[in-house]
Structures are given as C-alpha cells and as structure tokens.
Amino acid sequence: MEYFLQQLINGLTLGSIYGLIAIGYTxxxxxxxxxxxxxxxxxxxxxxxxxxxxLALVAIGVSAIPLALFLVLLIxxxxxxxxxxxxxxxxxxxxxxxxxxxxxxxxxxxxIVLQNYVQIVQGARVKPLPPLVEGGHTLxxxxxxxxxxxNVQIIVVTTTxxxxxxxxxxxxxxxxxxxxxxxxQDLKMASLVGINIDRTISLTxxxxxxxxxxxxxxxxxxxxxxxxxxxxxAGVKAFTAAVLGGIGSLPGAVLGGLLIGLIExxxxxxxxxxxxxxxxxxxxxxxxxxxxSGILGRPEVEKV
Amino acid sequence: xxxATASTSQPxxxxxxxxxxxxxxxxxxxxxxxxxGLNTDQGPSGALEVFPRFRLLAIxxxxxxxxxxxxxxxxxxxxxGVGGTLTPWLSQAGDRIGPYVGPALLGFALVVPVxxxxxxxxxxxxxxxxxxxxxxxxxxxxxxxAGLLDLGYVAFYAVGAYSYAxxxxxxxxxxxxxxxxxxxxxxxxxxxxxFPVLRLRGDYLAIVTLAFGEIIRLVLLNWQSFTxxxxxxxxxxxxxxxxxxxxDEPGGFAATFGLEFTATHRVVFLFYLIxxxxxxxxxxxxxxxxxxxxxAWEAMREDEIACRSLGxxxxxxxxxxxxxxxxxxxxxxxxxxxRQGFISPESFVFGESALILAIVVLGGMxxxxxxxxxxxxxxxxxxxxxxxxxxxxxLFGAAMVTIMIWRPRGLVASRTPVLYLNGRKGAxxxxxxxxx
Numbered sequence: 022m023e024y025f026l027q028q029l030i031n032g033l034t035l036g037s038i039y040g041l042i043a044i045g046y047t048x049x050x051x052x053x054x055x056x057x058x059x060x061x062x063x064x065x066x067x068x069x070x071x072x073x074x075x076l077a078l079v080a081i082g083v084s085a086i087p088l089a090l091f092l093v094l095l096i097x098x099x100x101x102x103x104x105x106x107x108x109x110x111x112x113x114x115x116x117x118x119x120x121x122x123x124x125x126x127x128x129x130x131x132x133i134v135l136q137n138y139v140q141i142v143q144g145a146r147v148k149p150l151p152p153l154v155e156g157g158h159t160l161x162x163x164x165x166x167x168x169x170x171x172n173v174q175i176i177v178v179t180t181t182x183x184x185x186x187x188x189x190x191x192x193x194x195x196x197x198x199x200x201x202x203x204x205x206q207d208l209k210m211a212s213l214v215g216i217n218i219d220r221t222i223s224l225t226x227x228x229x230x231x232x233x234x235x236x237x238x239x240x241x242x243x244x245x246x247x248x249x250x251x252x253x254x255a256g257v258k259a260f261t262a263a264v265l266g267g268i269g270s271l272p273g274a275v276l277g278g279l280l281i282g283l284i285e286x287x288x289x290x291x292x293x294x295x296x297x298x299x300x301x302x303x304x305x306x307x308x309x310x311x312x313x314s315g316i317l318g319r320p321e322v323e324k325v
Numbered sequence: 326x327x328x329a330t331a332s333t334s335q336p337x338x339x340x341x342x343x344x345x346x347x348x349x350x351x352x353x354x355x356x357x358x359x360x361x362g363l364n365t366d367q368g369p370s371g372a373l374e375v376f377p378r379f380r381l382l383a384i385x386x387x388x389x390x391x392x393x394x395x396x397x398x399x400x401x402x403x404x405x406g407v408g409g410t411l412t413p414w415l416s417q418a419g420d421r422i423g424p425y426v427g428p429a430l431l432g433f434a435l436v437v438p439v440x441x442x443x444x445x446x447x448x449x450x451x452x453x454x455x456x457x458x459x460x461x462x463x464x465x466x467x468x469x470x471a472g473l474l475d476l477g478y479v480a481f482y483a484v485g486a487y488s489y490a491x492x493x494x495x496x497x498x499x500x501x502x503x504x505x506x507x508x509x510x511x512x513x514x515x516x517x518x519x520f521p522v523l524r525l526r527g528d529y530l531a532i533v534t535l536a537f538g539e540i541i542r543l544v545l546l547n548w549q550s551f552t553x554x555x556x557x558x559x560x561x562x563x564x565x566x567x568x569x570x571x572x573d574e575p576g577g578f579a580a581t582f583g584l585e586f587t588a589t590h591r592v593v594f595l596f597y598l599i600x601x602x603x604x605x606x607x608x609x610x611x612x613x614x615x616x617x618x619x620x621a622w623e624a625m626r627e628d629e630i631a632c633r634s635l636g637x638x639x640x641x642x643x644x645x646x647x648x649x650x651x652x653x654x655x656x657x658x659x660x661x662x663x664r665q666g667f668i669s670p671e672s673f674v675f676g677e678s679a680l681i682l683a684i685v686v687l688g689g690m691x692x693x694x695x696x697x698x699x700x701x702x703x704x705x706x707x708x709x710x711x712x713x714x715x716x717x718x719x720l721f722g723a724a725m726v727t728i729m730i731w732r733p734r735g736l737v738a739s740r741t742p743v744l745y746l747n748g749r750k751g752a753x754x755x756x757x758x759x760x761x
Contacts, residue, residue, distance in 0.1 A: 056528040066360070073359040076375040096359075103355045115730045122474050123729045125528055126686055129476070130725025133679060137719040142361050148373060253675065257539070260532055295547040302536035309533060310521045 023166040028290045029283070034174040034243060036282020037181035040275035041236035042259035043266065044188065045105075045229030051205045051269035052225050053117070058128035059108055061256015062135035063230050067101035067237030068247040069139055072148055086153055090238075097238055098231040104135075105230025106223055114219070132252075140249040147248040154242060177239045184235060185275050188228065192271060201225060205269065254298060258285070261305040267318020276316060342397035349393035353386050361385055427694045430701075434600055438593040448592045452599055452664065454704045456657055459603035461684040461696040463653030466610055468682065469691035470619065471646035472626025474531040476678055477518070477538025481511040481651040483545060483673035485658020490558040490668055491551075500564040504659050511655020512648040514541075519647035523640055538678055546670040557669025564663045566594055595664055602660060606653045607693055618645055623691075676718070683721050687728055 042064050049057045074096040078089045112131045116124045157171035192198035200221045203211040212218045240255070241247055258281055266277025281301055288300040308315070362382035368374030434455070441447040460482065467475045488507035492498050498506075518537050522530050545552045552558070563571065569578040571594065573586035584590070613619040621642045625632045633639050662668050680703075688699030707717060 050528075054528075056532060058531075070359045072373075073363050073365055073375060076365060076373060077359070077363055080375055100355055100359065103352065107352065107356060112726045112730075116733075119729065119733050122468075122472065122690075123733045125474060125531055126682070127726045127729040129679065129682070130722040130729070133718055133722030134726065135722075137715070137722065139360065141715055141719065143365060148365055150373060257532065257536060261536075264529075293547075296543065299540050299543050302540050305536050306521050306533055309525060309529060313524065313529075 023161055023163055023168050024290070026161065027166070027168045028286050030168070030170055030174060032283035032286030033279060034177050034282070035286055036262075036279035037177050037275075038236050038239050038243070038278070039255070039259045039262045039281050040278025041181055041184065041232050041239065042255060043262040043274035043278045044185075044271060045233050046260050046263040047266070047268050047270060047274040048201075048225050048229050050263070052201060052222055053113075053124075053204075053208070055113070055124045056128065056260065057108075057113075057226075057229070058125065058256070059112070059131040059135055060229065060233060061254075061259065062132045062139075062252035063101060063105055063108065064233040064237050064240075064255060064259075065247070065249060065252030066104050066135060066139060067097050067230070067234030068241050068251065069143060069148075069237070069249075070100050070234065071097040071238040071241050072150060072247055073143075075150070075153075090153065094235070094238060097234040101234030101237070102227040102231040105226040105233070108135075108230075109223055109226040114222075132256075136249055136252065143249065145249060147246050149246050150241060152245055173242050177243055180235060180239065181275065184232060185271065188232070189271055191228075197221070197224060257305075258298075258301050261301055261308070263315075264305060265308050265312075265315055267315025269319070270315070270317045273315055273317035338398065342394055345397040346390050346394035350386050350390035353389035354382075357382055357385055426698070430694070430697060431604075438596050442589060442593070445589065445592065448589070448596055450704070450708055452592070452596050454701055455596070455599040455603050456661060456664075457681065457684060457700040457704055458697045459599065459606050459657045459660075460654065460681045461688065461700050462603065462606040462610060462693060463650050463657065464681050464685050465688075465691065465693070465696050466613075466622075466653070467646050467650035468685050469689075469696075470610070470614065470626065471622040471643065473522075473643060473646060474528075474534070474682075475647075475650070476531050476535035476675075476682065477541070478534075478650070478654055478681055479673045479675070479678040480518075480538040480541040481515060481654030482658040482661065482677070483541055483670075484511045484514050484651075485655030486662040486668045486672070487545065487552060487558070487658075488655065489659035489662045490561045493562045493663075494558060494560070497562070499568075500562070500659070500663055501567070504656060507659040508652040508655040511658065512652040515647040515649075515651025515654075516644050518651075519644040523643055535675065535678075538673075538675060542670050542673050545673070553669075555669060555671075557667060557671070558662075559667045561662050561666050561668065563591065563666060564595070564598065595660075599660055599664075602656055606656075609649070609653075610693065613649065618642065622646055626691075680721070683725055686725055 042060065045060045045063070046057060049055065049060070071093050074093045075089060078092060083089050083092065108131055112127045113124050116127055152173075154171075154173045154176060157169050157174070160168040160170055162168075192201060200211070200216045201224075203214070203216055204218055204221050208218055211221075236255075237247070240251065259278065262277035262281045263274050264277070265280055266273030266275070281304065284304060285297050285301050289297045292300075362377065362379055363375045364378050365373050365375055434451070437451050438448060441451075460478070463481075464475065464478045467473050467478070485507040488510045489500070489503045492503045492506060493500070518534065522533050525533060546555055548554070565571065566578045569576070569581055571578050571588075571591035573579060577586070578584075578590055578594075579586035614623070618641075621632070621637045622645075624635075624637060625639060625642050629639060632642075661672070665672075684699045684703055685696055687703070688697070689695030703721075707714075710717065
C-alpha cells in the first residue's frame with residue numbers, strides 16, 4: 022500500500038510535466054490541425070535556457086534560490102516563447118496553404134534542427150545541476166517503507182494546476198481566447214469577421230512554448246539533468262497524453278498527461294522498467310484504435 | 326523579381342530594411358544569448374559553470390543582421406516562401422537532360438566495380454549509397470505514392486535484418502532462402518502496423534508509425550534472450566555466390582572460376598547484389614504504378630475522401646502500400662545484416678528513419694530518379710564533409726524545412742499524378758484544405 026502511494030505521487034509529478042507539454046500540442050492542433058513535431062524539442066530548449074540562466078544568475082551573485090527560480094522562470098518562459106514564435110514564423114507559416122504533409126515534414130526538419138543545434142552549441146553530454154529545492158515530508162512511515170512527498174513534487178504539481186487554471190481562464194474569458202476558439206472552429210470564417218489569424222496562431226505557439234519552458238524547468242528541478250535528447254521521447258509521450266485526453270481540450274491534455282505519467286510509473290514499478298516507453302507508446306496506438314477522440318475530446322468530423 | 330519593386334514604392338526602402346534587420350538581430354540576440362552566448366561546462370570544482378562566448382554571439386547576431394538586411398533590400402518585405410519556381414532556363418535544362426539521367430546513373434553504377442576494383446573505399450561507399458537508394462525507393466512507395474507519412478520505416482529494415490540474422494544463425498539457412506522470408510516477415514509487420522492506423526489521418530499516422538518504430542527498437546534492445554539485446558547478433562553468415570563461398574579453398578568462388586583469390590570478389594558481389602535488389606524495387610514500383618492498385622495509391626495521396634467516394638477500397642490500398650514498402654525494407658535489412666555480419670539495435674534508431682525520409686523528401690516524393698539522386702548526393706556529401714559530421718544533421722533538418730517552403734514536391738524532381746483530366750496539369754496540386 023505504501024509502495025502504491027509512493028508510486029502514485031511519483032506518477033502524478035511526472036504526469037504534470039507531460040501535461041504541461043501536452044497543452045502545447047493540443048492548442049496548436051486545435052487551431053491549425055497540425056502536429057507540432059518540434060514541440061518536444063522546444064521543451065528541451067526551455068530546459069537548457071533554464072539551466073544556463075540559473076548558472077548565469079549564480080555567477081553574477083543572485084544566490085537566493087526563490088528569487089533565482091522566479092527569474093529563471095521569467096527568462097525561460099520569455100525566451101522559449103521566442104523560439105516557439107520563430108519556429109512558427111519560419112517553418113510553418115509559409116506552408117499554411119501547402120499540401121497536407123508539408124507542415125509535418127517541415128516540423129520534423131525543425132525538430133532535427135533544434136536538437137542538433139543544442140547539441141552543437143552546448144555539447145552532447147548530460148548537464149547535471151545540484152538539487153535546488155531540497156527537503157520534503159514523510160506522509161506515512163511504516164517500519165519497512167516511508168512514503169515521501171518532496172518539495173519539488175509539490176512545486177511541480179501546484180505549478181501545473183495553477184497554469185492550467187490561468188490558461189483555462191485565458192481561453193474561456195479573454196479576447197485572445199475568443200479569437201483562438203474562433204480560429205479553432207473555422208480559420209477562414211474567423212479571418213472574415215476581422216480576427217487577425219496570423220497573430221492568433223503566433224500567440225498560440227508562444228503560449229505553448231512558454232508552457233513547454235515551464236515543463237523544462239520542472240524537469241530540470243525534478244531530475245536535475247538535461248541533455249539535448251530529452252525532447253524526443255518526452256514529446257512523443259506528451260503527444261500521447263494530448264491524444265488520450267482528447268486533442269483540442271486543455272483539461273484533457275493535463276488529464277492525459279497525468280494518466281500517461283501514472284501508467285509509466287506503475288508499469289516501471291510493477292512490471293519492468295525497460296519496457297516503460299513501450300507501455301506509453303502502446304497506449305498511444307491502443308487509444309487511437311479504440312478511442313480516437315480521446316477522453317474529453319469531441320469526435321472530429323472531416324468535412325470536404 | 327516582382328517583389329523587388331514592392332519595396333521601392335515605399336518612401337525610403339533603406340530605412341525600412343534597416344528596421345527589419347534590427348528587429349531580426351534583436352530576435353536573434355534573444356534566441357541565442359543563453360544558448361550560444363554562454364557555454365556550460367564543468368568548472369574547476371567539478372560542478373557545472375557558465376563560460377561566456379560573447380564574441381561568437383556577436384558574430385552570429387551580426388550575420389543575422391546582414392542576412393536580414395540583404396533580404397529586405399533584395400526581396401522587399403514580401404513573406405518568405407518563394408513558391409516553387411526555379412529560374413526558367415534551369416528547369417528547361419532539367420527537362421532536356423532529365424530522360425538521360427536515369428540511364429546514365431544506371432550505366433555508371435554498373436561499371437563502378439570495374440573502374441574501382443582496387444579501391445575498396447569507393448566500393449563500400451557505393452554499397453552504402455545503393456542500400457539507401459533501395460530504402461528510399463521502398464519508403465517512396467509508402468510516402469511518395471500512397472501519401473502515408475511513415476516515420477518508423479527503419480522498423481521494417483530492422484525486422485528484415487533480425488529475421489535474416491536469426492534464421493541464418495539458428496537454422497543455418499542460406500541467404501537466398503532467408504531473403505524472401507525476411508521480406509515476407511517484414512511485409513507481415515507492415516500489415517500489422519497498417520491495421521491500427523487505417524482510420525488515422527496523415528499527422529496521427531506519422532506519430533503512430535514513429536511510436537511503432539520505437540517499440541520495435543526497444544523490444545530488440547530489451548529482449549535479451551532472443552535478440553541479444555544491446556550486444557546484437559554477431560557472426561552472421563556471409564552470402565555465397567549461389568552456393569560457392571568466397572574463400573580461398575578449392576570449392577570456393579575464386580577456385581571454381583579459375584581466378585586468383587581476393588577479398589574484393591565478395592565486395593563486388595555484394596555491390597551487384599544490392600544493385601539488383603534496388604533495381605528490383607524500382608522495377609516493381611514502376612510496374613505497380615501502372616496497375617489499378619498503384620493508381621489507387623496515387624489517387625489516395627491526392628484526396629482520400631474523393632477516393633472512397635469513387636469506390637476505391639482504401640483499406641486494401643493502404644495495407645498493400647504498407648506491405649510492399651515494408652517488404653523492400655525487409656530485403657534491404659537482410660542485405661544489411663549479411664554485409665555487416667553484425668547487427669545491433671544501434672543501427673535502427675529514429676535518426677535512420679529521418680534520414681531515409683529526408684532522402685525521399687529532398688528527392689521529390691514519388692520520383693524514382695529524384696530519390697536515387699538524393700541518396701547519392703546526401704551520402705556522398707556525408708563522405709565529402711566528414712569533418713563536419715556534427716553539422717550534417719543540422720543541415721538535413723534545415724534542408725527539409727527549406728525544401729518544404731521552396732519546392733515542396735522535391736528538389737531534384739517532382740512527380741505529379743500519372744493521369745490528368747483533359748491535360749489540366751494546373752489542377753493537380755490544389756491548396757489542400759488543412760481543416761475545414
């Protein structure tokens with residue numbers, strides 16, 4: 022029982038990170054109907070910017086951890102958003118009226134570019150960072166097993182829920198959110214009623230990328246390492262989460278993320294750690310066969 | 326260039342250009358400040374520290390500024406994305422020499438072992454290029470003809486390689502029995518993958534095939550007792566010349582034909598073997614393109630809903646495309662296994678799939694000669710720029726993006742549907758409705 026509870030906590034933490042990335046997939050898919058294949062790598066870039074920004078802040082003498090973390094959050098969100106904007110501007114926007122596979126191939130190209138760019142400029146080695154947030158609470162302590170809830174895990178889960186609340190509000194209540202929902206329903210019609218669709222799509226990418234940056238920071242805090250390759254697997258799993266939750270739905274993305282995190286953690290805990298990625302990828306295939314519109318999604322009708 | 330006049334109509338183009346360039350430089354500064362301007366490495370204490378690289382950062386930002394300024398002055402503020410036209414004389418020249426490129430390349434390939442008999446390096450490179458030509462042609466059936474974006478093609482390559490390696494090492498069957506078996510097994514896996522993805526649209530399909538490719542690799546990596554895990558399978562039997570082994574013993578190839586024994590015989594044989602396999606792929610593709618199923622592939626690529634409305638069975642069409650494409654991947658895999666003599670999951674990573682896809686995309690989806698040329702240029706380019714190895718994937722990715730923007734149907738050649746209604750060529754590639 023204690024073991025189960027511990028795995029539940031770990032799974033929810035991991036799932037929160039996936040959920041944050043999944044929001045970026047789901048929002049972009051909702052609006053322009055493409056899988057932003059480079060999104061996982063944007064997450065990785067976010068992690069790297071956070072790492073370097075933190076080290077730079079320490080080097081110039083900002084050593085109070087809460088202040089440093091807050092500044093890192095701002096820097097990483099801002100600059101990763103700039104990456105998201107640039108990727109959309111250069112690799113996707115010119116292709117908006119191209120043939121079906123063009124944006125996807127371009128996205129794969131962009132993903133390769135980002136990965137190798139980071140590998141070239143920062144090296145291929147794993148970048149470790151000493152734990153920044155330490156300590157935690159022992160929830161249940163029996164003789165042979167103590168259930169731990171670390172402060173990092175609390176930060177990760179609360180940040181995810183907070184951001185989900187903020188962005189749900191943004192989509193539901195603001196002008197930008199209304200524009201986004203209009204674009205989601207019909208891009209051409211939205212432009213006819215005076216919505217600047219280029220701007221709206223750009224902002225969607227910006228928001229998705231800044232959430233991916235938060236996920237990058239959480240990953241860095243939780244695991245204490247980043248390398249140029251983390252974006253690939255995390256990206257596929259977050260996409261699985263978005264599909265599982267129902268693509269186009271914000272709460273669905275987080276729900277899907279939590280489920281994928283739990284599946285992966287429990288699979289590693291009870292079956293085999295080697296096959297944890299196989300489990301997550303199989304979920305993707307199974308969901309797409311039996312539940313293509315996800316848990317909270319609406320069935321997609323293809324119009325001619 | 327019509328765009329050039331657009332900028333001159335504004336009062337002071339140089340001012341606008343400078344403004345654009347400054348904005349671009351500022352964005353570049355934001356993008357690159359942390360990732361290029363600051364390098365992270367282990368400091369004296371062993372912990373990670375930052376080391377400034379501001380000179381490099383300044384150079385990069387200056388290059389971006391100059392590039393944006395030049396672009397703004399030459400092209401004006403028109404959106405990027407030129408739209409797929411080469412200069413007329415170049416495309417005319419391309420049309421004129423086009424029909425001779427294929428036979429010329431084939432003729433060259435046939436004489437390579439004669440010309441370079443004593444140059445092992447060229448022969449090995451030739452075998453490598455031909456392997457990728459074959460893989461490119463195989464993937465071309467799925468991506469180029471049927472329009473199903475397959476990101477896990479390397480899985481079939483792996484199935485073929487492991488099938489041959491396991492059959493040959495366990496049962497000691499000869500290459501010529503294992504080759505068709507490996508192809509059939511790979512085709513079987515192709516159908517197996519095809520079933521779940523039948524209902525999926527292009528983008529989902531891509532991700533599922535990617536997941537499938539990763540699953541196959543992870544299983545190969547972790548199923549130690551069956552596949553040898555990360556150690557792979559070694560001492561895979563080498564091919565024989567239809568039963569005559571390539572050795573210096575009396576019953577060997579050299580002795581039978583009264584030749585002096587050299588190890589090059591086997592390499593030359595492998596070269597012709599992969600050439601024959603690649604040509605088989607090409608021949609089957611060309612023949613199938615003229616069959617109803619091939620026509621259905623191309624129709625499905627252009628518009629799946631229209632296809633279904635006309636009574637084409639899209640299920641069978643997709644499954645045959647996956648099966649045929651996978652089969653050739655399997656053949657190529659067995660060839661790879663017998664040539665290397667050693668295989669491990671290392672050879673079947675996503676990067677390989679991306680490389681094969683890049684060959685197909687850059688060559689022109691659906692174009693046989695384009696794919697072959699792209700494979701030759703890319704792998705030849707790898708060898709030429711060996712010292713820039715870490716930049717080559719970066720270049721690939723950038724090339725894939727650029728090609729999609731600039732010439733989405735491929736750099737080398739493009740292939741449009743075989744049949745047109747009343748010869749209306751312009752109607753062939755409508756601006757596809759992404760989402761209605």
